Amino acid sequence: MDVGDRTAPAGSVVGGMSQPAVLIVDDEEDVRNLVSYAFSRRGYRVDTSVDGAQALEAVHLAPPDLVITDVLMPRMTGLELAEQLRGDDRTKHIPILMLSARDQVEDVLAGYERGADEYITKPIELALLVAKAEALLRRSARDREGVATPGPSATVVAFARAKGGVGASTLAVATAVLAAGQGRRTCLFDLDTATHSAAEILGADARGAADHAVPDPVAGDLFDRLVVSTPPGVDVLVTGRGVGSAGGLRVDLALGALQRLRQKYELLVLDLPLTLESWMNPLVEASSRVCLVTGPQVTSLAALAGHTHALAGLPGAMGRTLVVLNHVVDSPAGPAEIARQLGRAPDVEIPNSDLLLRLGSLGWSAMADEWGELASQLGPALGAVVGSPRTASVAL
Ligand SMILES: Nc1ncnc2c1ncn2[C@@H]1O[C@H](COP(=O)(O)OP(=O)(O)OP(=O)(O)O)[C@@H](O)[C@H]1O
Numbered sequence: 305m306d307v308g309d310r311t312a313p314a315g316s317v318v319g320g321m322s323q324p325a326v327l328i329v330d331d332e333e334d335v336r337n338l339v340s341y342a343f344s345r346r347g348y349r350v351d352t353s354v355d356g357a358q359a360l361e362a363v364h365l366a367p368p369d370l371v372i373t374d375v376l377m378p379r380m381t382g383l384e385l386a387e388q389l390r391g392d393d394r395t396k397h398i399p400i401l402m403l404s405a406r407d408q409v410e411d412v413l414a415g416y417e418r419g420a421d422e423y424i425t426k427p428i429e430l431a432l433l434v435a436k437a438e439a440l441l442r443r444s445a446r447d448r449e450g451v452a453t454p455g456p457s458a459t460v461v462a463f464a465r466a467k468g469g470v471g472a473s474t475l476a477v478a479t480a481v482l483a484a485g486q487g488r489r490t491c492l493f494d495l496d497t498a499t500h501s502a503a504e505i506l507g508a509d510a511r512g513a514a515d516h517a518v519p520d521p522v523a524g525d526l527f528d529r530l531v532v533s534t535p536p537g538v539d540v541l542v543t544g545r546g547v548g549s550a551g552g553l554r555v556d557l558a559l560g561a562l563q564r565l566r567q568k569y570e571l572l573v574l575d576l577p578l579t580l581e582s583w584m585n586p587l588v589e590a591s592s593r594v595c596l597v598t599g600p601q602v603t604s605l606a607a608l609a610g611h612t613h614a615l616a617g618l619p620g621a622m623g624r625t626l627v628v629l630n631h632v633v634d635s636p637a638g639p640a641e642i643a644r645q646l647g648r649a650p651d652v653e654i655p656n657s658d659l660l661l662r663l664g665s666l667g668w669s670a671m672a673d674e675w676g677e678l679a680s681q682l683g684p685a686l687g688a689v690v691g692s693p694r695t696a697s698v699a700l
């Protein structure tokens with residue numbers, strides 16, 4: 305067994321964890337060396353194995369905090385290794401990140417069932433590999449804390465819109481990333497099966513989850529495994545096929561999922577499907593805040609006006625509902641005209657923003673470097689979205 309660099313130079317290790325141990329399993333020496341180098345220089349303890357069988361021995365000798373494994377290897381494949389680790393009480397909690405060639409992606413998706421938590425395709429983008437590994441380590445550290453202490457009861461913030469393309473998913477993601485950046489344990493529950501765009505903006509792979517028609521909270525471990533971590537520190541649960549339309553959504557299961565997530569997170573952000581319909585009322589009622597997002601166009605203002613009226617009928621809805629005017633396009637309509645169309649003034653306004661445009665159209669990873677700038681521009685407005693209703697009006 306090759307032993308990588310065990311010295312720990314000043315590096316960036318996951319907050320609160322001292323020198324996590326990573327086991328790298330690959331039959332190609334070049335890959336082992338490259339990946340070992342990336343982790344050891346960041347202060348991780350690194351160990352390597354040449355195939356699944358050797359890795360299994362290494363894990364039993366000294367369980368690592370994370371296993372990064374190739375798929376196709378002699379003697380024992382990465383899939384078999386994952387299955388063995390998951391089948392053993394001593395090792396089933398260890399997160400597993402798979403490395404696969406692009407044409408093995410289908411295998412890896414099948415591999416989720418056998419225990420993989422994440423995968424990354426070769427050729428390896430080292431920065432992405434490290435980011436995914438760190439997200440997995442954070443999540444597993446949080447899960448361990450969660451076992452020791454009774455979980456929090458998350459604040460639930462739902463994003464809804466009456467018309468598509470008004471930036472609801474983008475704002476849901478921005479809100480979640482902002483909260484996670486402030487150290488709040490945050491999960492985004494993507495209920496919009498038509499697009500899965502919130503999950504995609506975050507870089508969460510929605511395909512694995514989409515095979516599970518319903519995120520059945522009773523399924524315990526399986527349910528927990530459907531919650532994936534993403535590089536900005538937000539966990540994501542994606543509803544599967546057949547979920548999200550009035551006919552297909554098992555509202556009881558979605559609610560059960562929501563209750564289970566509430567125990568593990570401090571903030572739960574829901575991206576609701578188009579359009580707000582009465583079957584969603586239980587989800588709306590379970591939310592501490594409902595953000596009704598509209599653009600400045602007359603069509604989306606008029607569509608939303610109808611919904612605010614319908615929502616007013618739900619118990620306690622008015623105190624929890626925020627009308628968010630998102631200037632997704634520049635519009636000649638002034639505030640008075642907008643208030644007239646809406647039947648009221650908006651509670652929060654989000655300005656037209658090139659950074660939000662980039663976030664929503666390119667995804668978080670494409671603008672991660674500019675995140676700080678977006679957070680300082682929009683932090684107050686988005687903070688108001690999760691804050692108390694009384695302080696919600698923000699002048700921009
Ligand atoms: N304030 C903003 N300024 C500029 N562009 C924005 C703003 N907010 C969102 N966008 C852009 O608007 C587009 C639509 O956003 P998004 O997909 O979040 O909308 P949605 O309401 O969730 O739509 P859908 O019905 O497709 O789910 C995206 O390209 C996004 O980047």
Ligand SMILES: [Mg+2]
Nearest residue numbers: 472473499501
């Ligand atoms: Mg959307």
